[in-house]
Every structure is written in C-alpha cells, then in structure tokens.
Amino acid sequence: MLLLRTALVILTAQLTRCQIGQPGQAPGQVPLDPGYRQPLEPIKNVLQGSYGNNVTLFYRNSPYRVMGDLTVEYGVTMEIETGTRIYFDTGTGLIVKGTLRAIGNEFAHIEMLPYQQQLHYDDEMPKFRLVDGPTVRQGRLQVQFRDRWRSVCTMVTKSVLFFVVVPICWTSVDTGTACRSMGYSDGGFWKWYLRNNDTYPFVMPKPDCHATSRNLWDCPAFAEPTRIRLSENLCQGEDDIGIYCWGPPSFTGWARHWKGVQILSSPFHYVNSDPDLVAVNRESDSRLEFVDILYAGYDGVNKNTTSALYIEGVPPIMNGLRIEHSARDGLQLIDTTGPALIANSTFSFNRGHGIFIVNTTDARIFINNSRIEANWGDGIWYQQRTGVNLIDYGMRERRSTGGRLEEHKPRIDMCREHRVSDDHFFPHLIAVHLKNRTLLDPTQPPICWMTVALPSRLPYTYSIQWLHIRDRNPANARTNLLVCDSNNGDENACSTPRFKIPIRDAIYPQSISVKSSGKPLYLAVEHILGDGEQAGYVQGDVHLLFNIHASVLDKAYYGLNVTNCIIEKNTGNGVFANDIRERTALTNVSLNENQGYAGFRVKVGVVVTVNKSWLFAFAPF
Numbered sequence: 001m002l003l004l005r006t007a008l009v010i011l012t013a014q015l016t017r018c019q020i021g022q023p024g025q026a027p028g029q030v031p032l033d034p035g036y037r038q039p040l041e042p043i044k045n046v047l048q049g050s051y052g053n054n055v056t057l058f059y060r061n062s063p064y065r066v067m068g069d070l071t072v073e074y075g076v077t078m079e080i081e082t083g084t085r086i087y088f089d090t091g092t093g094l095i096v097k098g099t100l101r102a103i104g105n106e107f108a109h110i111e112m113l114p115y116q117q118q119l120h121y122d123d124e125m126p127k128f129r130l131v132d133g134p135t136v137r138q139g140r141l142q143v144q145f146r147d148r149w150r151s152v153c154t155m156v157t158k159s160v161l162f163f164v165v166v167p168i169c170w171t172s173v174d175t176g177t178a179c180r181s182m183g184y185s186d187g188g189f190w191k192w193y194l195r196n197n198d199t200y201p202f203v204m205p206k207p208d209c210h211a212t213s214r215n216l217w218d219c220p221a222f223a224e225p226t227r228i229r230l231s232e233n234l235c236q237g238e239d240d241i242g243i244y245c246w247g248p249p250s251f252t253g254w255a256r257h258w259k260g261v262q263i264l265s266s267p268f269h270y271v272n273s274d275p276d277l278v279a280v281n282r283e284s285d286s287r288l289e290f291v292d293i294l295y296a297g298y299d300g301v302n303k304n305t306t307s308a309l310y311i312e313g314v315p316p317i318m319n320g321l322r323i324e325h326s327a328r329d330g331l332q333l334i335d336t337t338g339p340a341l342i343a344n345s346t347f348s349f350n351r352g353h354g355i356f357i358v359n360t361t362d363a364r365i366f367i368n369n370s371r372i373e374a375n376w377g378d379g380i381w382y383q384q385r386t387g388v389n390l391i392d393y394g395m396r397e398r399r400s401t402g403g404r405l406e407e408h409k410p411r412i413d414m415c416r417e418h419r420v421s422d423d424h425f426f427p428h429l430i431a432v433h434l435k436n437r438t439l440l441d442p443t444q445p446p447i448c449w450m451t452v453a454l455p456s457r458l459p460y461t462y463s464i465q466w467l468h469i470r471d472r473n474p475a476n477a478r479t480n481l482l483v484c485d486s487n488n489g490d491e492n493a494c495s496t497p498r499f500k501i502p503i504r505d506a507i508y509p510q511s512i513s514v515k516s517s518g519k520p521l522y523l524a525v526e527h528i529l530g531d532g533e534q535a536g537y538v539q540g541d542v543h544l545l546f547n548i549h550a551s552v553l554d555k556a557y558y559g560l561n562v563t564n565c566i567i568e569k570n571t572g573n574g575v576f577a578n579d580i581r582e583r584t585a586l587t588n589v590s591l592n593e594n595q596g597y598a599g600f601r602v603k604v605g606v607v608v609t610v611n612k613s614w615l616f617a618f619a620p621f
Helices: 002-020 156-161 172-181
Strands: 045-051 055-057 064-072 077-080 085-088 093-096 099-103 110-114 128-135 138-145 148-153 184-194 200-203 239-249 260-264 268-272 280-284 287-289 291-294 309-312 317-319 322-324 331-334 340-343 346-348 355-360 365-368 371-373 380-384 396-398 405-407 428-434 449-452 461-471 478-485 496-503 512-515 521-528 542-551 558-563 566-568 575-578 583-587 590-592 600-603 608-611 614-616
Touching: 093 099, 128 239, 138 184, 138 200, 148 239, 172 184, 172 239, 355 365, 380 558, 428 521, 496 512, 521 542, 558 575, 600 608
Parallel strands: 045 064, 055 077, 064 085, 064 093, 077 099, 085 110, 093 260, 099 287, 110 291, 148 200, 260 309, 287 317, 291 322, 309 331, 317 340, 322 346, 331 355, 340 365, 346 371, 355 380, 365 558, 371 566, 380 575, 558 583, 566 590, 575 600, 583 608, 590 614
Antiparallel strands: 128 138, 138 148, 138 239, 184 239, 268 280, 396 405, 428 542, 449 521, 461 512, 461 542, 478 496, 478 521
16 A cells, blocks of 8 residues: 555656656757756646637636747737636747737736746846847947946047047947847847937947957956046047847847737727717727736747837726836837826836837826836837928728727818818828819918817816828928817907918928817918919918817826826836827825936927926936
C-alpha cells in the first residue's frame, strides 16, 4: 500500500510538470533562457484564431491561455466576466475589430498576463533616451551622465566649417549599439538636430563600437568616462545626432512580453452630451473597466514593439485600468474621432510614454484621478492632427456592427446651402468650397454664408473647431471667416461682429468659443482679391472644414483636460502637448521629479490653464 501511494505521488508530480511545461518545450513558445518558467497556475482552456459569433469568456472557465492572436471580427461582441484571468504567449494578443466589453470590478479585476514567467527580468530603465521625435524609438540621442541628461554632439558641423581634420564617424554599428543600449535590436541614423541652448552637451565624435557591443558603454570611446568632453563651446553651432531604432526588444527578459490589446475602429453610438438634448457625443460600444494589462508590448508578427493598449477611432470608456511594464507605450490613442474618458487608472513602468495620444481629430481627452509614473517616455504625450487633407483622410468611419464604412458627410456646404436643418443635433460638420474662377463683387454680400439659431431661453456657447484648411490663392489675396450675430436667421447680413479669423493655407487657428446673445449666429467667408482688384475672379480654390459645437452648460470646448492626477518620475516630460488648438487644462495635478525639459511642456499651442497644481522637484535634464 505504501509503494502504491508513492507511485501515485510520483505520477501526480509528473503530470503537474507536464501541465506547467518545461523551458523551451511548450507549444507555440520561443525557446526560454535558463531561469525562465511557465506559470504555476493550471490552464483550463486554450484559445487562438478568430471569433465570427458573439462569445463570452467566463470566470469559471479561466484561466485561459492564448497561444496565437485572438481576433474578434467585425459585428462580433466579446464579453469578459469579472475576475477572468487570461495568459498570453510571447508576441500574441487580442485584436478587436468588433466590440469588446471587459468589465471587472474594484475587488476582482480582469487580468491579462504573460504566459511565460522568468526569474531574470531587467526592470531598470536605460540610461540613454531619444527625445524631440514622433515616438520614443526616434529622436535626438541623449545620455544620462553625471546626474544630467545630455544631448550627444558629434562636432560634425564645426569640423566641416573650419576644415578641421578630426576622426568623425558614427557608423551603423555605433547607431545599432546605441539602440541596443535602449533595449532595441538595431537602428540607424535618422537626421541631425539643431542644438538647443537648454541642454548640456556630451561630445562624442566617434564611439568606435564593435559589432558585439551590447551597450555604448562597452565601446572604446565610452570606456574612459573621465576623458569624455562636456564643454559647450565644442558644440556651439553643431548638430546633435538623431537616430531611429527598430526590431524586437533585446533587454533581459523580453520574451515575457505579449502583444497587448488592439481595438480597431470599434462601432459606436450617440449619447446626449447636455441636459437640453441639443448636442450628442460619440460613445464606443466597447468598454474597459478594472482591467490589468501587464507585460505587454511585443508584436510577434511584426517583430517589433507596440503599445500595451492600442485604440483607433472612437475610444471606449476606460475606468480602473492598470497598465504596467509594457515594452513600449502603456496606452496609445490614434486618429481618435470621439471623446476619450480615462479615470481611476494607473500607467507605470512602461518603456515608452504612459499615455500616447497622436493625430486626434476630436481632440477631447479627459483624464481624471489617475497615476502616471516611472515611464521611460513622457507621462502624457498629446498631439492633434494637422497638416493633412482631412477631406480625404479620416472622414470615413465604421458605424454599423457589420463593419461597413460610411462617409461622414458635412451638414451643408456654405457656398450652396445657408442653414442647417433643426432636426440635426450638434456638432455640425460644415464645409466651404469656394472654387477658382468664381466671380466676386465686393458690393454684394458674401456668397458663402450660413446661420445657426437655437432658442434664446438658455445661454448656449458655440465653439468652432477647425479640421481642414486649404487656400490656393496667391499671397496678396486674403480670406477671412466672419463670425457675427444676426438679426434674422434667413438674412445674409452681419449685425454685430464677434470674430474675424484669417484663413491661411494649412495653418490651423485656435478653436474659438462664442456665448450666444440670443440672436442667430452668422458665419461668412470673406475673400478679398489681390492686386487691389475691386471685382474679378477667385484665382485659387478655398476648401474649409470645421465643426460647430454647442453646449447649454456654458462650457467651452476643451482638448486635453487632466484633473486630480499624479504624474511623476517619468524619464521624459510630465505632460507634453504639441500642435494644440483647443483649450488645455490641468487642475489639481501633481507633476514631480519628471526628467524631461519641463513638467508641463507646450510646443506650438495656446490657451493653457493650470489651476491648483504642483510643479516641483524636477530632475535635471
């Protein structure tokens, strides 16, 4: 009997080892280095492939293991129950083309975790970084040396200018080594950056790295730190080197990372945005609440890093998220066409930006009661879309659950129609097409005009948000948008001027807000011919596209709005706002020990409000 029990114990142990899997032997896994192991928790179900019908992942059937990319097709809804735990193999992820409703609660989060566990993992952030670029993989090279971040100056310009013969050579081996220093596989030269007068120099003409070097500090020129020159006069008039990194991650323990969650143009519906039922907002059918996404950020298909949570189109409501240790950005919102709400969430220890918002056309991003800390890039990186033809790009969106693309058409063209039907909710998308060879007579009212009228019983606020501007006329011609009050909604006449906005080709003005006076709002495009002509033909096309928003709560239209947040200890800036045209506000925000140029940095933008916030204890850049 004792021998039988011993045999059963040995057999049970062997079965358990088989379930857990040995390093390098689990199906679908990359070979594991010594010290790596699979999760100890027994897997109940294995998932991969595409779902063509609605599906629910139940808590009682978890934990799940995802061995290949899991795709939710157009018109399909995936629901994930509270407390469900999902393990993902290296490089695999969840791709949502339909609807994802992952709703946990405060006491039982939905957990999305890596299947591979390992004892050896490099949690330390690199001592090199790339700044002033479009992503954390592309930009000006800086090194943290003697307690400061210093831009790498190569002395190229001065050597050429003064015909000084010095050994200057950053080879592909050197740039590849620089990228491996930051946890990437390879990289190359991108461009030269003009030196800023607000950074300290690090003079490095020739690193002379070997092909086997894993870090710039392994290169001969870096081997003796005391001999590295730091004098500013050596870099005056010089350019800093900019590089571009690519490839899979190379830091210790990278195989732990899975792809993450990608939501691609999820279907949306409209909800009322004010109590008077005047305006509506887009709201995604997807929803994420109390979801943990840990150790994501590696795309096994493209062999490159990616964001742990990547969202295109109208973003879902995000509440109670915990996104940590991504191989790149924590959250990326791209081409957003609806407002984004992020609340009660944590974005920490990611090897990119904490929250990366790029090319948003709607602009409204509300971040509340969240903690964004210790990310390798900026805490929040925000940029509105500009410089592209939005008539051809971004105006076709997925509206039906079948994934059909429908064009988002303007309500009216001001040059053809002059009033929006009262049946439509705000916002109104308005187009202006003033064609060349159009005959203009300055003694007559503008031919492109419109009026907007709402009941006078409440104090409405109108906001005009620019989406597209093209003016192909010569420089001596002028185009303006007139904003006035009108005495009669059917009359082409300006009663009381409010704004006169200059229109310049591809230059996007700041959005404006106008409090209603109780009279109709009158808009008109005024075109003044060049060379002092009193009458004649328009020489070039004028194409405009803008939204008219309306609010009954006397609220202006906001872009980035951050409240009640802690943003600290990020390697980059606390908040970086670029090309902003909407109001940007920080209220009750703590910006502490961020290592970028500033706690709150604005590049190309206006109308910034900082209220009851703390900006202190910045680490030297």
